[in-house]
Amino acid sequence: MSWSAFLSKQSLPPVAATPYLAPATHLAVVRASGEEAGHYLQGQLSCDLREVDQGAHLTGMHLSLKGRGLVSVRVVRDGADYLLLTPSGQEEPLIKALMKYRLRAKVEFTLAEELAVILLAGNLPDTLPGPGQALRNDQGLWLRYPHTEHALLLASSEQAEVIWSQLASQHTPASANSATLADIEAGVGMIYPGAEDLFLPQVLNYDVTGGVNFKKGCYTGQEVVARMHFKGKLKQRMQRIDFTANIALQPGEVLRDGAGKAAGEVVISANTANGSAALIVLRRDTDGILFQEETPLNSQLGTLPYPLPWKE
Structure with a gap:
């Protein structure tokens, strides 16, 4: 049974008391691969990929020339590749936006449809990494939130049902609404369909959460973002x-x-x-x-x- 078919057969409450788990279907995953993927993304996103290369996962935006977010991601390293988690419905616009400046860069963007995303709230396993860090184990790739007791698990869609059952022994299953609620509780703002080209990274508090770096060098829209940071007042x-x-x-x-x-x-x-x-x-x-x-x-x-x- 596919992951989506499994979820369709579940009767999940919209809200559950912590600890709970929920399908994070409000997020889609895009894979960036190729020997120049990191270098290319460093020039396209507001966050610093060097921190991601050292084990962190960060939110970031791809900006318009006006410095407003066109699409947003949570980026994490996966072996030689990078995984970009973006709001569902934004995966194709994300790929299109990032391909715009690719030219001859050795990087490819594909939908990571082989992955399922699960949100865990409370009672996090002791084996998880520290806040804001990512770690792979036999269940998949774990991303621990930096400020709250939440974590995302990127698991193989083929194994997601088994892993869900394992986690459900200590966490109450809830619907995708609870995964969205976890992001609200964590103060994680992203560019959802309908809000494109509205927000500077700082407006969504990316200067607090590590989603914008003012020392990394040039990226699209960087001048407007830097001017607001150094000379402006939000x-x-x-x-x-x-x-x-x-x-x-x-x-x-x-x-x-x-x-x-x-x-x-x-x-x-x-x-x-x-x-x-x-x-x-x-x-x-x-x-x-x-x-x-x-x-x-x-x-x-x-x-x-x-x-x-x-x-x-």
């Missing part, structure tokens, strides 16, 4: 909100404050046990009371697992 950053209104939020959607003014844009949202949570790019002065047009979200500011470095 007026908005990604924050978490919790809300109880029965409203579906879409990536890139504009939310408003009580005066009807634009307060920020949606990054991603998910259901919680008591309503919903979302990552929203918000103005610094926003109180967290937000509206979808004139409909109140019944929202309040939540917390992120890392501090935000607002400049005075």
Whole structure:
């Protein structure tokens, strides 16, 4: 039975108490291979591939010339290759964007359809690497989150059902919603379909999480990003909100404050046990009371697992 067929036969709750596991089907995987893959990606992504080569996994963006994220990835080394985890629906745009500047570079990009991605929350195995690090074992390639007790497992699709059953002995199975919720809890913002060309890396807090490096050298959009870092002052950053209104939020959607003014844009949202949570790019002065047009979200500011470095 295929991994997707196995999941379709499961009756999984949208939310489960920690510890839990969930299929991270909100992510797709692209493989970058070839002897110049690392060098090429270093010039296309905002993060520093040298840290990835030393065992880390990092978020990063491929930017427009205006410095806004067109696509985003979590990049990790897999032998001689690199794996790029990107929001589902963005895998083809990611390949197209990275191929644009390839010319004669010895690098190829392919969909890694042979891999299944599983999210583990709480009660992480003792054999996992340290926060922000990656490690391969007999189950697959593990990526431990840097700020929270979450980890991703990239496993062979052929073995995913067996591994799922093993992990389920100590973790409650939950649906893909819980994997998205884990990213919200971890403060991991990415460029989802509908939010392309909106956000600087710093706006999604990549300067906090290692997703942008200001010393690595040139990459597409680097000048705008560096200018904001060294000379500018951000007026908005990604924050978490919790809300109880029965409203579906879409990536890139504009939310408003009580005066009807634009307060920020949606990054991603998910259901919680008591309503919903979302990552929203918000103005610094926003109180967290937000509206979808004139409909109140019944929202309040939540917390992120890392501090935000607002400049005075």
